[in-house]
Amino acid sequence: MSARRQSYREALREALREALARDERVFLMGEDVGRYGGTYAVSKGLLEEFGPERIRDTPLSESAFVGAGVGAALADMRPIVEIMTVNFSLLALDQILNGAATLLHMSGGQFHVPLVIRMATGAGRQLAAQHSHSLEGWYAHIPGLRVIAPATVADARGMLWTALEDPDPVLLFEHTGLFAVEDELPDDAGAVDLDRAALRRTGRDLTIVCYGGCLPKSLAAAEALAAQGVEAEVVDLRTLRPLDDETILESVARTHRALVVDEGWRSGSLSAEVAARIQERIFFELDAPVARVCSAEVPIPYARHLELAALPQPESIAAAGLALVGARG
Amino acid sequence: MSARRQSYREALREALREALARDERVFLMGEDVGRYGGTYAVSKGLLEEFGPERIRDTPLSESAFVGAGVGAALADMRPIVEIMTVNFSLLALDQILNGAATLLHMSGGQFHVPLVIRMATGAGRQLAAQHSHSLEGWYAHIPGLRVIAPATVADARGMLWTALEDPDPVLLFEHTGLFAVEDELPDDAGAVDLDRAALRRTGRDLTIVCYGGCLPKSLAAAEALAAQGVEAEVVDLRTLRPLDDETILESVARTHRALVVDEGWRSGSLSAEVAARIQERIFFELDAPVARVCSAEVPIPYARHLELAALPQPESIAAAGLALVGARG
């Protein structure tokens, strides 16, 4: 089977192209997805290929075009709505929470909302406080949604397919730090199983649980730890709602130590839920408290050195890993 | 010192009246705060007393009037903005997160936002999926905000004062289930210390951590437990951001068992953060994993029996408390 080197961005684009080609009901809409070619060039070329009805530029009206996506999904289309970045998704949150996530239940199971909402997320490019949010964890709080965060090129390629097969709304978070990442991808790469977290590295001494933009950082930290004789297992959550408890717990039950890495602000981030669950379920397997490395609780500052200090980094992850294996138990 | 019996609603109203009388810069704005008398009658009579410039009815424009509150606070007024309920606050979330919470930092410390935003919160009155949210925990994720949740008549009376003295934005959550609760209140009841959680009941066997609408339920559960010989300590968080770790940890270090009660949906609720912190900080003091009783992960259903089943209840809290003291350790 042949393989090609592809970037995360290209993988997302191919997944979109394939979805559009496969199913007439699929269309993409959002700000600058068409003529501009996509803010992060993900949808570049698709307008030429599929035309303006299916690659639909919208006005700056996040609430309306997300709501329109919900409406179109209700009427059995398969809309893919792109919110340029998670930062602007706040303007559409009512439509997501009180609409997309809730209609199936409120209608007693009558109205499905097969909607996929993609958004770029994350900090790290000196875009400052209003353009650097990591709010995936927030969305993972909402019943009725599936929340996914591809961290690898293969997942960027495969997750959209699976998301489009979901009869319920799926939020897909693309970390801006990953767009340029490249990897080999088999030519027939396709749908991936969204129900399971993935072991990205095996190790006996501790489990690092992470997702999205923190996967490469966690893997780098694991390498650094390995150089010091500490073998970290790395679990990539992939789906943030619902969480795959089994994979997490199975790993931690083996390593007896868990470190959760999350680009969200520490208090109330997804890391808290993961930590709470681990101790709830396998408290007596733990040799040490579940530790966390998250973003500092500060609106992300512009200055480079401050932004770097505010976010999880391979160094801070490795340091927390070392402290964890040194902890009593 | 004499005392009067007062409802939570009346206490809130007196706090508003006092604030308006004390400081010319204070004004109240929001939907139906004036002529209607407040959706929950909290501001009833204030229009007549303070006039329409200071008791300002707004159009149904949550984003604009919250943003206007931020602007007025920047210019050194002391606005109290009422968002009728937390459910509608989603429409103003951008102004809260990207504005109120962030301006001080983005401006390098130049622009303070002394804004108080009040909102009703909570389920329990069969208002169904779109009108029953408990999103305080979400807001407690945002750096730059203080989030408070009065659970007693005294706190309803005192917290507004303290909030208005804060140079930074404060979100005040009033649980709809508490408006009619009455209690004795000294005539000179005034400002309360927002930095500390409160021990509402002492006990040796476990610590129940809760806030807002779950306080009466937790106290009822503690009584039920006491009847079975289990003495629960009840900690009322009062301030959800920043959390008063000390009071929580001090109690749990004594009881060695913690149960967190939260009306938010379980995954990603504030209860997760509290649980994560407890095990992080005093893991080796714990005789059992930190347990949680939260709302079921379902849009709140209309039917009464289903709504009751979806929310924490004294019975489910007591049952979890019993299970916890029975747990190994």
Added chain:
Amino acid sequence: MPERAAVPAAPDVRQVGRETCLALLTDMLRVRRLEERCAQLYGEQKIRGFLHLAIGEEAVAAGVMPHLRADDNVVATYREHGHALLRGVSMNAIMAEMYGRVEGCSRGRGGSMHLFDRATRFYGGNAIVGGGLALAAGLALADRLAPRPGVVTACFFGEGAVAEGAFHEAMNLAALWQLPVLFVCENNLYAMGTALSRSQSRIDLTAKAAAYGMPSANVNGMNVLAVHDAAGQAVAQVRERSQPLFLELHTYRFRAHSMFDPELYRERAEVEEWKKQDPIPRLAAELRARGAFDDAAEARLEADVAQEIADAVAFAEVGTLEPVEDLLRFVTSERTPR
């Protein structure tokens, strides 16, 4: 309909036809009596939560619905009992819903504010003011893309919603993309206790439509024949031209906003004044004047309606409660049908 048509003269009973008029009267009466009964049942705590009555405003739903086809879509607000009923949702299912029963049109999960029905393409029941407009645009977009030419989406909302950003965004989107949406603004002058003049700097709401280049009309919403006439033209225009249209219907609610409203914000006299325009006796009187309605007919009609309501209450009373073990159903779709 031209851009911002003037208030058209209402047709009279003769022009509209006796059958149609009687049907309109029946429709309005069914809604009126149903809601009166709901208010009672609320007092008896059979119905709980929020309950918003449209008593006084029946001409709106009654005048618009007859023009919609089975494949059209309807989006409404929390004040939607009449809309659901006249769209064709059975009174049984509506009543059972308010009782929180499985037999309810939303299985008891939604309640008064969230009536839904797939069979009649009734997309709710939305309790977020302004929340339904974008949804309607999306339904119409789906019809455009499918394509299902000639399908109309009727979207009802109160005048209070006009202040919401959601209104602006959806109106622009519908006009920009020429989506076949009929926006029906039920201007009953108040949003809870807030009079329109305290909510809008300019209270002529068709001026908003004009700002989007959307055709619009002003209609007397207390005269069902006027509504029926204007809505007929409007629906036809949306259907044929596949472009949105904005109808402002001037109406009034006779009752409180919800069951909790002490009505401090308006004078009793104002309410009484508007009651003189009650669309039901008005049409009944016109019919009587033409000899098309009399005491006997009225008694029959009332009896029929009373029977329908009695049946619905009986149906709801014996309805099933969803087992508590099923609490978590319908959060996500069931992949294998149970």
Added chain:
Amino acid sequence: MPERAAVPAAPDVRQVGRETCLALLTDMLRVRRLEERCAQLYGEQKIRGFLHLAIGEEAVAAGVMPHLRADDNVVATYREHGHALLRGVSMNAIMAEMYGRVEGCSRGRGGSMHLFDRATRFYGGNAIVGGGLALAAGLALADRLAPRPGVVTACFFGEGAVAEGAFHEAMNLAALWQLPVLFVCENNLYAMGTALSRSQSRIDLTAKAAAYGMPSANVNGMNVLAVHDAAGQAVAQVRERSQPLFLELHTYRFRAHSMFDPELYRERAEVEEWKKQDPIPRLAAELRARGAFDDAAEARLEADVAQEIADAVAFAEVGTLEPVEDLLRFVTSERTPR
């Protein structure tokens, strides 16, 4: 200004006066050269993050700012270097901000998109499209309540913002409460890659103002004398009547939206056509034609501006980095000053 005034004839150099014209020219040139240098520094990675240049649009800020008093307020967008500079924020502080230095006008926490300055009542620098309008209404509300009669809040935003619900809500609120806000819409025809005609069903934006009953005017934003004239009248009207006003300034950005934009959405020829209207050479030529400007004056002016920029760069280069230990400062207020 009447409701929706027609495009007024621009005054000429003689009418405006030589001194004022030279000041306007100087202002525009300072912004132009500053931004050209910023682009360079971005290439050198001295400036990072997003950088949005207003090259081509200098007449907007240059024409409006001179009419504002020290006690007026200014709210702007992420494309605000010129606004900050011409409001009186020092070039040093602006450049240091983009370098991420403590000496920056936001201590390096904000960067290019978040210039703030308390001294000049410059309330930022907002990177959420439409995010500043409600803020401006609130500033004006505070002036009303304080009261500080005669104070004006000038709020700048791009035409893309008009599609946001936030625009609608803030416009209505300002008009309803008669708040003294000057809304300045910088219509440069594109929001990133989206042409206005793909964003608005009706592209005459003053029609939106009319829907709120707000007076408005259309102005040629490429002619600084026209802007200066219209803004003068507008500011005076807002100040005197204490009511909002909407100015639509037709302008064009010569450069890409940001440093990442491949400009696939417009023809090179369109850009070149607009460049012929470049407001800087246009005014320079008019001044030359009147003998009020010549090669020597131009050389002097360019040299002065170059010096100011060189100084600013030097200042920023030697600026301080905030200690990493201070990362958490300014999240909440410091109760005891450090």
